[in-house]
Amino acid sequence: DGIMTGIEYDDFLDLGYEPAGTELVCEFTIEPAAGMSMEAAASRVASESSNGTWAALHVDEDELTELGAVACGIDGRTVTVAYPTALFEAGSMPQILSCIAGNILGMKAVDSIRLEDCDWPESITSGFPGPQFGPSVAREKLDAGERPVLATVPKPKVGLSTDAHARIGEEAWRGGVDLLKDDENLTDQAFNPFADRLAESLAARDRAQEETGERKDYLVNVTAETTEMLERVDLVAEHGGGFVMVDVITCGWAAVQSVRERCEDHGLAIHAHRAMHAAFDRLDHHGVSMRVIAQIARLCGVDHIHTGTAGLGKLANEDTPGINEWLTSDCHGLRPVLPVASGGLHPGVVDQLIDALGTDIIVQAGGGIHGHPDGTHAGAKALRQSVEASMAGTDLETYADDHAELATALEKWGAETPR
Ligand code: RUB
Ligand code: MG
Numbered sequence: 001d002g003i004m005t006g007i008e009y010d011d012f013l014d015l016g017y018e019p020a021g022t023e024l025v026c027e028f029t030i031e032p033a034a035g036m037s038m039e040a041a042a043s044r045v046a047s048e049s050s051n052g053t054w055a056a057l058h059v060d061e062d063e064l065t066e067l068g069a070v071a072c073g074i075d076g077r078t079v080t081v082a083y084p085t086a087l088f089e090a091g092s093m094p095q096i097l098s099c100i101a102g103n104i105l106g107m108k109a110v111d112s113i114r115l116e117d118c119d120w121p122e123s124i125t126s127g128f129p130g131p132q133f134g135p136s137v138a139r140e141k142l143d144a145g146e147r148p149v150l151a152t153v154p155k156p157k158v159g160l161s162t163d164a165h166a167r168i169g170e171e172a173w174r175g176g177v178d179l180l181k182d183d184e185n186l187t188d189q190a191f192n193p194f195a196d197r198l199a200e201s202l203a204a205r206d207r208a209q210e211e212t213g214e215r216k217d218y219l220v221n222v223t224a225e226t227t228e229m230l231e232r233v234d235l236v237a238e239h240g241g242g243f244v245m246v247d248v249i250t251c252g253w254a255a256v257q258s259v260r261e262r263c264e265d266h267g268l269a270i271h272a273h274r275a276m277h278a279a280f281d282r283l284d285h286h287g288v289s290m291r292v293i294a295q296i297a298r299l300c301g302v303d304h305i306h307t308g309t310a311g312l313g314k315l316a317n318e319d320t321p322g323i324n325e326w327l328t329s330d331c332h333g334l335r336p337v338l339p340v341a342s343g344g345l346h347p348g349v350v351d352q353l354i355d356a357l358g359t360d361i362i363v364q365a366g367g368g369i370h371g372h373p374d375g376t377h378a379g380a381k382a383l384r385q386s387v388e389a390s391m392a393g394t395d396l397e398t399y400a401d402d403h404a405e406l407a408t409a410l411e412k413w414g415a416e417t418p419r
Contacts, residue, residue, distance in 0.1 A: 032110055048104050067086060091127035153181045222236065
């Protein structure tokens, strides 16, 4: 008769339901609102994020039940929801997020809710490209071999002239880092225009390659409005760069998807910076976890992404080892992503960092290189020495006995974590 009776908020719960392998399974942490049971809150989450609303609807019941998500597990504050893939537009990250990280984050039925983890079925991952290179950049585009890739970001983060920026980059490359990276708030400002910086920095890179005999490259920040960003990507390729940097959350996943496609045309790798992630992931009871943000980034196809420092740097972090493990684990044939440890790192913590995260990482340091008492060149040498010591299993203090730059860095910073 076309009138729905029975499909309401509370009908999206089935604790005996076993999700099919084709379904997207999401794990949430939920704090129900006062007077709301966990079951009722869980059912409302499944309803609002799939095809339900607050009122019973006068439509065909069969259609609705087929696309409805099912809250199928409750364990303490953890709720598991299974979504049929027919709900989703394959290959559209914005559409997927509008479901699983959309209205539900603001529902009055919950005091707080956090999307913690997703189990992505092949029917969804196959709509996405995944990374073009991932960890292979260490050997395909650079000469890092088995050690971590080393990167630096000039400081101050904005305000350096183009000349000064390129000069700092050249000193760091000559001192032993592989990659120069723009800081997140440096794009195309009057004091340091994008096109000039690109040309000068790549010229400096070529000189540094010539001098050191190692391949070096530049993570130039192309972040902008999408059309503009794609033009910047083209320009990087024209000038012979091998990488672009994109601030993936501030520019948005749809733009990242466009950049990924354009980078494939040029064979460019994508370095994903994650400014604004803490708006989602800093509170441990609400938002979207960094683990899920990293998953989304892998599907969309970035080659590197910042995942924190396992607590050894200046920023509050989540479970860096667990996120990195996911980024390099099997995901229906998608290539892995190379994780970036960054934020407050310096030579004195590199051994602990490698102990915590292994060697398949990028170690990125700004202040920890340019703040070296003897300047950028010495700072880069100190970082490289500290990686060499860690790779050889030699204690940093011992290695510093005949490595002056490392000795000076250790005198200044010890093995302390900054704040
Ligand atoms: C690091 C830096 C990066 C932060 C971002 O500079 O500028 O933007 O690493 O953090 P410094 P995250 O080495 O001087 O701290 O990597 O956690 O996203
Ligand atoms: Mg920065």
